[in-house]
Amino acid sequence: MSQSSLGDIWASPDAIFARKELLNIDHIPEEDRIIGRDDEIEDLASQIHPAVRGGSPRNTLIYGKTGTGKSLVAKHVTQSAQKFAKQQGTKMGRVYIDCTQSATETRVVINTAHTLNNPDKTGISIPVTGLATDVYYHRLWQILDELYDVAIIILDEIDKLKDNEILMQLSRAGESGKVDSCKVGIIAISNKISFKKSLDERILSSLQDREFIFPPYDANQLRAIMRNRADAFHDGVLTDDAIPLSAAFAAREHGDARKALDILRNAGELAKHEDSEQVQEHHVRDAREKADIDRFSQLLEGQPTQAKAAVYALSLLAEHERDNEFSTREIYDVYKTVSDELDMDTLSHRRMHDRLSEQVFLDILGESERVGRGRGQGVTNYYFLMEDSHTVQKVIHQDSRFEDLDNTDFRV
Ligand SMILES: Nc1ncnc2c1ncn2[C@@H]1O[C@H](COP(=O)(O)OP(=O)(O)OP(=O)(O)O)[C@@H](O)[C@H]1O
Ligand SMILES: [Mg+2]
Incomplete structure (x- = not known):
């Protein structure tokens, strides 16, 4: 492709999307765009409430089917807690680990230590590989005690972990005397209720301070979630059917907000690809088939x-x-x-x-x-x-x- 035709592409405005990033799965929407999770947000906030003033956050398990807002709520609440803690003069560390990416005990320890570390202050280095797992643990405990009053560690997709040792270590760091002054709290998230059966009694007793189950959304909530992000599209691009139809598809098995947003984003992409000015019903139908195939391929891979x-x-x-x-x-x-x-x-x-x-x-x-x-x-x-x-x-x-x-x- 010649430079000038590339130039045309850069210069041409996107006729469909105004702020496509609002539809990215990792995007954390502002509080007023989060729908139907007030109780869950409050419940989780009360679990970690003591932490904003340097007290012990309670360990928490969150369950719920895919696309029910678990990751979103955990990220949102802990982010907000961290901001408030800072105003209070509490040094709060916050780590988000996706266990599909870090599936082994060592990887989780390394990533946690790496995220929390400030080598200029601690003089501790966390090499990406090469040390024994206990050495990494030892450094993690040191970092926690030196830099933080309290730390909250979110372990998302926890059923993907190859073994549960890390859960044992982190959830009992305080009581087992691994850390002296820093308080550590875990938020463990899974979409498999049956996962609990695989946990050791000792882990359960330290994690089961409280567990929450996030229910699926109904079609009304899915519509509201999408309407709150309709400004991802330019005015007039979404036909009246686009959001209700995406919501209906996403509510079919269980109300899955991830699927709803995926369908809507893919429908926009299909419309753009066809140089259509609007996202129409057939775009949503095709997008849904693609979303089903993508999801199923991922599962079966x-x-x-x-x-x-x-x-x-x-x-x-x-x-x-x-x-x-x-x-x-x-x-x-x-x-x-x-x-x-x-x-x-x-x-x-x-x-x-x-x-x-x-x-x-x-x-x-x-x-x-x-x-x-x-x-x-x-x-x-x-x-x-x-x-x-x-x-x-x-x-x-x-x-x-x-x-x-x-x-x-x-x-x-
Ligand atoms: N209540 C909500 N309001 C607004 N957006 C939401 C809400 N719940 C979920 N979403 C959006 O839907 C998508 C999926 O949500 P999230 O990733 O939190 O689901 P999950 O429960 O963690 O699913 P999984 O088990 O598959 O990881 C995200 O883009 C998120 O921003
Ligand atoms: Mg999630």
Whole structure:
């Protein structure tokens, strides 16, 4: 591309977006743009309230489905606490760790220490690699005591941590005498309620000071959340349908604000791409399909081939039957034909069932239990897709091992 045509691109104003950054997932909106979370904000604020004057913040667990504002509320409240603490003369440290990025104990300690450190004052260095984990811990405790009265550490997506040692260390830093004067509080966030089962009793007792569950939004709240960011678009660009339709799509499984904003942003991008002057209904519909595929690809990425084969089998069933829930036995029969077709090992019934349960944990599949009729009948697990079968197959076909599979080849 020549310099002058590039110049044209730089010079041309964006006809659709006025402040696109308002729709970025990481953007933290101002307080008056946050909708329907007053109680959650107050609850969390009361947990960390003592900290603004240098007292101990209470450890907190936050649960809730994806897109229910957990990360947003945690960031917003702690930011505000930090500002207030500063006015009070309290030295408050604040760290936000995304455990999908820092999944090991050592990485979390390094990132925490690195964020809190001020090497000019402490003379402590935190090399990115190379030290033993206890050395990093030791430096972290030193930094905390030297620089802060209190520190709040947000561990987001905590179920992604490979082990829970870090939680144990941080949540009990004070009582175990690791830090002398600094008070440490943890805010742990997860969208998996079942995650709690994997926690050690000792961690639970120190974390369970209080736990909050964030409910999904209803369609009205989703509309309000989007309307509050409509100034991301130029005046008149959003047609009347755009926001209600995005809200309706995002409320379908559970009210997910991330999905709502994603759909709206993608719809804007599609409109821009087509040189359309407005975001219209068909842009929103197309954006929704793209959002579903993106989300599902992310979830499925890195899953073992066997798991994909089992999910594919379920998608074949879902496509052909009116019923949308299937027992392991029904799925297993189809799974065998899929694994044959792919020339791969066939797992035992039991192992495939384990694979299906893992997919439920990852929100790739849903699960329900039915109690059998008659005596001696146990509980049977039924599985269903969280996306439509068309989307699921499209995503699985992106994996080269599955690309030649043709759904019409299977007689289900
Ligand atoms: N109550 C709200 N008001 C305004 N915007 C919101 C609200 N809740 C969520 N959002 C926006 O929706 C998006 C998703 O929210 P957030 O990241 O906090 O969800 P989450 O609960 O952490 O989801 P996940 O479990 O997937 O991480 C963000 O862009 C956030 O700014
Ligand atoms: Mg989050």
